[in-house]
Amino acid sequence: MKNKFLGTGDAGYHPLRKFRTVLSGLSYAVKYDFSVTYKLVLSVIVLIVAFAFRGWVDFLMVLVATTLVLMAELFNSAIEALCDFVEERHNEKIKVIKDIAAAAVGVSILLWVIVIGMELWSMLTSSPP
Numbered sequence: 001m002k003n004k005f006l007g008t009g010d011a012g013y014h015p016l017r018k019f020r021t022v023l024s025g026l027s028y029a030v031k032y033d034f035s036v037t038y039k040l041v042l043s044v045i046v047l048i049v050a051f052a053f054r055g056w057v058d059f060l061m062v063l064v065a066t067t068l069v070l071m072a073e074l075f076n077s078a079i080e081a082l083c084d085f086v087e088e089r090h091n092e093k094i095k096v097i098k099d100i101a102a103a104a105v106g107v108s109i110l111l112w113v114i115v116i117g118m119e120l121w122s123m124l125t126s127s128p129p
Protein backbone atom coordinates (compact mmCIF):
# COMPACT_ATOMS: atom_id res chain seq x y z
CA MET A 1 0.00 0.00 0.00
CA LYS A 2 1.23 3.50 -0.89
CA ASN A 3 2.62 5.56 1.95
CA LYS A 4 2.08 9.28 1.17
CA PHE A 5 4.76 10.39 3.60
CA LEU A 6 7.47 7.84 2.83
CA GLY A 7 6.74 7.57 -0.91
CA THR A 8 6.79 3.76 -0.76
CA GLY A 9 4.34 1.16 -2.09
CA ASP A 10 1.75 1.22 -4.91
CA ALA A 11 0.29 4.52 -6.06
CA GLY A 12 -3.43 5.19 -6.55
CA TYR A 13 -6.55 5.66 -4.49
CA HIS A 14 -8.82 2.61 -4.18
CA PRO A 15 -12.02 3.31 -2.22
CA LEU A 16 -12.96 -0.37 -2.34
CA ARG A 17 -9.57 -1.37 -0.90
CA LYS A 18 -10.04 1.23 1.87
CA PHE A 19 -13.49 -0.21 2.64
CA ARG A 20 -12.09 -3.76 2.75
CA THR A 21 -9.36 -2.59 5.15
CA VAL A 22 -11.97 -1.00 7.44
CA LEU A 23 -14.08 -4.18 7.42
CA SER A 24 -11.01 -6.32 8.08
CA GLY A 25 -10.00 -4.20 11.11
CA LEU A 26 -13.57 -4.22 12.45
CA SER A 27 -13.94 -7.98 12.04
CA TYR A 28 -10.64 -8.58 13.93
CA ALA A 29 -11.90 -6.39 16.78
CA VAL A 30 -15.36 -8.00 16.91
CA LYS A 31 -13.96 -11.57 16.65
CA TYR A 32 -11.10 -11.32 19.14
CA ASP A 33 -12.15 -8.58 21.58
CA PHE A 34 -15.20 -9.47 23.66
CA SER A 35 -15.39 -5.97 25.14
CA VAL A 36 -15.97 -4.62 21.61
CA THR A 37 -18.48 -7.38 20.71
CA TYR A 38 -20.81 -7.01 23.68
CA LYS A 39 -20.86 -3.20 23.42
CA LEU A 40 -21.74 -3.41 19.74
CA VAL A 41 -24.51 -5.97 20.33
CA LEU A 42 -26.08 -3.98 23.18
CA SER A 43 -25.81 -0.70 21.24
CA VAL A 44 -27.38 -2.19 18.10
CA ILE A 45 -30.35 -3.49 20.18
CA VAL A 46 -30.90 -0.03 21.75
CA LEU A 47 -30.45 1.62 18.32
CA ILE A 48 -33.10 -0.64 16.77
CA VAL A 49 -35.58 0.11 19.57
CA ALA A 50 -34.89 3.88 19.36
CA PHE A 51 -35.29 3.72 15.56
CA ALA A 52 -38.54 1.75 15.80
CA PHE A 53 -40.03 4.29 18.22
CA ARG A 54 -38.67 7.22 16.17
CA GLY A 55 -36.64 8.43 19.14
CA TRP A 56 -34.19 10.34 16.95
CA VAL A 57 -32.40 12.18 19.77
CA ASP A 58 -31.96 8.89 21.68
CA PHE A 59 -30.84 7.22 18.46
CA LEU A 60 -28.20 9.90 17.84
CA MET A 61 -26.99 9.87 21.46
CA VAL A 62 -26.45 6.10 21.38
CA LEU A 63 -24.85 6.32 17.92
CA VAL A 64 -22.36 9.00 19.07
CA ALA A 65 -21.50 7.21 22.36
CA THR A 66 -21.07 3.87 20.55
CA THR A 67 -18.91 5.37 17.81
CA LEU A 68 -16.67 7.06 20.40
CA VAL A 69 -16.22 3.91 22.48
CA LEU A 70 -15.62 1.81 19.37
CA MET A 71 -13.00 4.25 18.08
CA ALA A 72 -11.22 4.26 21.45
CA GLU A 73 -11.30 0.43 21.63
CA LEU A 74 -9.92 0.11 18.09
CA PHE A 75 -7.09 2.61 18.67
CA ASN A 76 -6.31 0.90 21.99
CA SER A 77 -6.18 -2.54 20.35
CA ALA A 78 -3.91 -1.22 17.60
CA ILE A 79 -1.57 0.45 20.13
CA GLU A 80 -1.51 -2.72 22.29
CA ALA A 81 -0.71 -4.86 19.27
CA LEU A 82 2.07 -2.49 18.18
CA CYS A 83 3.51 -2.44 21.71
CA ASP A 84 3.47 -6.25 21.95
CA PHE A 85 5.06 -6.47 18.50
CA VAL A 86 8.02 -4.23 19.37
CA GLU A 87 8.46 -5.35 23.01
CA GLU A 88 7.37 -8.71 24.41
CA ARG A 89 9.18 -8.29 27.71
CA HIS A 90 8.11 -6.10 30.62
CA ASN A 91 9.02 -2.49 29.92
CA GLU A 92 8.03 0.54 32.01
CA LYS A 93 7.72 2.75 28.89
CA ILE A 94 5.35 0.24 27.26
CA LYS A 95 3.33 0.23 30.47
CA VAL A 96 2.87 4.03 30.32
CA ILE A 97 1.90 3.90 26.60
CA LYS A 98 -0.62 1.09 27.16
CA ASP A 99 -2.06 2.72 30.29
CA ILE A 100 -2.68 6.00 28.43
CA ALA A 101 -4.42 4.12 25.58
CA ALA A 102 -6.49 2.19 28.16
CA ALA A 103 -7.43 5.49 29.85
CA ALA A 104 -8.91 6.74 26.56
CA VAL A 105 -11.09 3.62 26.51
CA GLY A 106 -12.05 4.16 30.15
CA VAL A 107 -13.20 7.73 29.51
CA SER A 108 -15.29 6.72 26.50
CA ILE A 109 -16.78 3.71 28.36
CA LEU A 110 -17.97 6.09 31.09
CA LEU A 111 -19.95 8.09 28.52
CA TRP A 112 -21.25 4.92 26.84
CA VAL A 113 -22.43 3.39 30.15
CA ILE A 114 -24.23 6.60 31.11
CA VAL A 115 -25.98 6.92 27.73
CA ILE A 116 -26.87 3.21 27.35
CA GLY A 117 -27.91 3.00 31.02
CA MET A 118 -30.23 6.00 30.73
CA GLU A 119 -31.70 4.76 27.44
CA LEU A 120 -32.32 1.25 28.75
CA TRP A 121 -33.84 2.66 31.93
CA SER A 122 -36.23 4.91 30.02
CA MET A 123 -37.16 2.06 27.64
CA LEU A 124 -37.89 -0.32 30.50
CA THR A 125 -39.82 2.14 32.64
CA SER A 126 -41.83 4.06 30.02
CA SER A 127 -45.25 2.70 29.08
CA PRO A 128 -45.74 1.62 25.43
CA PRO A 129 -47.46 4.19 23.13
Ligand SMILES: Nc1ncnc2c1ncn2[C@@H]1O[C@H](COP(=O)(O)OP(=O)(O)OP(=O)(O)O)[C@@H](O)[C@H]1O
Nearest residue numbers: 076077080087088089090091092094095098099102
Ligand atom coordinates in the same frame (compact mmCIF):
# COMPACT_ATOMS: atom_id res chain seq x y z
N1 LIG B 1 5.20 -5.21 28.03
C1 LIG B 1 4.64 -4.61 29.09
N2 LIG B 1 5.43 -3.92 29.97
C2 LIG B 1 4.88 -3.31 31.05
N3 LIG B 1 3.57 -3.33 31.36
C3 LIG B 1 2.74 -3.98 30.53
C4 LIG B 1 3.22 -4.66 29.37
N4 LIG B 1 2.17 -5.24 28.74
C5 LIG B 1 1.10 -4.91 29.47
N5 LIG B 1 1.42 -4.16 30.54
C6 LIG B 1 0.48 -3.63 31.57
O1 LIG B 1 -0.67 -4.43 31.61
C7 LIG B 1 -1.82 -3.65 31.25
C8 LIG B 1 -2.74 -4.50 30.41
O2 LIG B 1 -2.11 -4.71 29.16
P1 LIG B 1 -2.62 -5.79 28.12
O3 LIG B 1 -1.83 -5.70 26.89
O4 LIG B 1 -2.69 -7.11 28.82
O5 LIG B 1 -4.05 -5.24 27.81
P2 LIG B 1 -5.44 -5.85 28.26
O6 LIG B 1 -5.81 -5.30 29.58
O7 LIG B 1 -5.40 -7.32 28.08
O8 LIG B 1 -6.36 -5.15 27.20
P3 LIG B 1 -7.40 -5.82 26.25
O9 LIG B 1 -8.41 -6.48 27.17
O10 LIG B 1 -7.94 -4.65 25.50
O11 LIG B 1 -6.61 -6.78 25.41
C9 LIG B 1 -1.29 -2.41 30.53
O12 LIG B 1 -2.16 -1.31 30.64
C10 LIG B 1 0.03 -2.20 31.25
O13 LIG B 1 -0.17 -1.52 32.48
